[in-house]
Amino acid sequence: MHSRFIATIAPVFSVEEARNFLARIRIEFPDASHHVSAYIIGFGASTISHCNDDGEPQGTAGRPALAVLSGSGFGDIIVVITRYFGGTKLGTGGLVRAYSDSVRQALNGLPRAEKVMTRTILVAAPYAWYERLQALIRKHKGRVLDQELAADVTLTAQIPVSEFEDFERALSDASQGRFQAVIINTEEIIFPMEQNEEY
16 A cells, blocks of 8 residues: 655745644644645745654655755745555655655645735726726736726725836826825735746
């Protein structure tokens, strides 16, 4: 009988969240042989990474799982690979392959998102401008959160800070200075990204 490997992935934004997720997986699969974990908190230069073999031979489980995660480009992520031992020993190379492949399969098709500093804005204009405002927001990588339609239209939208000055300029140029964006809030949010990649 072969061993069974179940990889579970989740977003995590602190070491405490990563530990809590691992604890939940241990409760969900209490009779498993191993719960190998790897996580990366943060992204780029400011990251915390950690892995644990959970009783597997040293370097055959957690480290390969972390290597696949590190190469994936994801941050703020944990993977826990739960193993049910089937009675057949896989050897060092077999374990490395099994844990690496489990992480790769779990990452395939995983939706990507990125943290982006954004401005939440209000823009009010005559109803005839409704489509044009939406197009301007989309052009500057923004998204409409809410809309009130009457004689005038009021859109609440989020625009990345990196695009905001260009958006303001385009809005002013298009309306000859009649309409302005009122900033309600500036915050870091998670934006979905369009493309999926394979690992």
